[in-house]
Amino acid sequence: MNKETQYIIDIKNLIKIYRKGHIEVTALRGINLTVNEGDILAIVGSSGSGKSTLLNLIGGISVPSAGTIKVDQEEISTLSDSKLAKYRREKVGFVWQIANMLPDLNIIDNVRITMLAAKKFKRNEVYDRAKKLLDDVGIFHRANHRVFQISGGELQRASIAIALANDPQIVLADEPTGELDSETSQKIIEMLKMLNEKYNKTMLIVTHNPSVAKQCKRQLTIKDGVILKQSLKSGVEYIDIDQDGRLTIPEELRTTFANKRVRVIQTRDGEIKLITES
Template sequence: MSNENMTNEKRQAMNSQSNIVLEAKNVHRRFDDGRNQVDVLRGLDLSVQQGEFVSVIGTSGSGKSTLLHVLGGLDTPTQGEIFLKGQRFDTLKESERGHQRNLHLGFVYQFHHLLPEFNALENVCMPLMLRQGTTFLEVKKKAEKLLEQVGLSHRMEHKPGELSGGERQRVALARALVTDPDLILADEPTGNLDRQTAQGIFSLLKELQTDRQMAMLIVTHDESLAQSADRILHMRDGAWFNAE
């Protein structure tokens, strides 16, 4: 079929499909310790479009963090399929999943997970240094620019122990962005911060996501912070539900 003869509906469907960064189909995750089986995720479907900001809201124990780990390839589903940039993701070998994560995904956690023996600049540099063909000078320049963008140009040489909670989370955000990911996955990124600092970090996340036109999926229990998302999904007992 030529482009001239293609229907508008067909063209829109194809464009929509090509803009999907991450897709989950009928995802289940069951944990089995030999005596008990716990179904943490129960048949979830999800797609995140390029440039879209999605919040997943749920109470503690609803399965939010497990969902993020499965979507990000840090865990594998018991049943279902995960697609990253149109390619099957969950069935890849661990080494290849790690490679795809580094190419396409950035992670921000509730606890920053910065390496304490390295300063802010060195922590931000690390994900990009894993890529072949990058020089330290190129990486350093990019990391410096990102730290400036998150308001930490004056704290680059400080180690995590010398930074406040909000500053450490800004470093973690810069680290997630240094590889130019297609999608940021954030797990309660403000959950360990006071209200004012949390609002500042969330606003920065939204600003950077908009500027870079990347997708962002944030899981949180804080509905007030989630309101700025393009789409809000509610999760309970490992499944979606209509909060209304």
């Protein structure tokens, strides 16, 4: 018997309902999603589609109305408040659209304080790790500057260093390029991809920017609280998979594979392979 596939994120029948008085708004309607360790996934959709709600639920910021969320085989939707706070500190790194840092501290101390609060690293390790992370994101030369002394792109780089500070299993980025120009956005997404490969961190990126989404190995499109389709990168094309698992391939590949038996294989790094059988 084959061993059951172990996913870093495993979501089943996820529902989120917001209540305001007698009014109910269903933000997510039965989401099912699995994510492999080390995957980099873009979550796209219009405003109000439910994409940020999904990210907040995975991050333990809010709790589901129904359904389950497992991260590294741990059911997080039933954790106590104290255990949920520990989960957020140790297993999740957050990158927000607007950098969330303490303005009275310099950049390296913003990274250090994140580690000191979680007590995951020894005190004599904290500075060296903060220095290394700032070097990874290309702003160690700004280590002693304060928030108001650096550019928006540098702030986002610092935010990413902070997100990685406690060596989380997953990084959740909500519109990380939303406040940046196109050139800076490109640099940020390239840096996220580099860090994904270097540290094998699972990354989920909410974005409305198609050029950002297309650079991820996998895209998830959400509309009205349901998964409209999933797209898996194959070469320079994308193969769309709808909520029922139906796969749509580009027109030129239909001609190539016409009248042939084809196997579809997804590798652990998120790549898709189409293999013809004689």
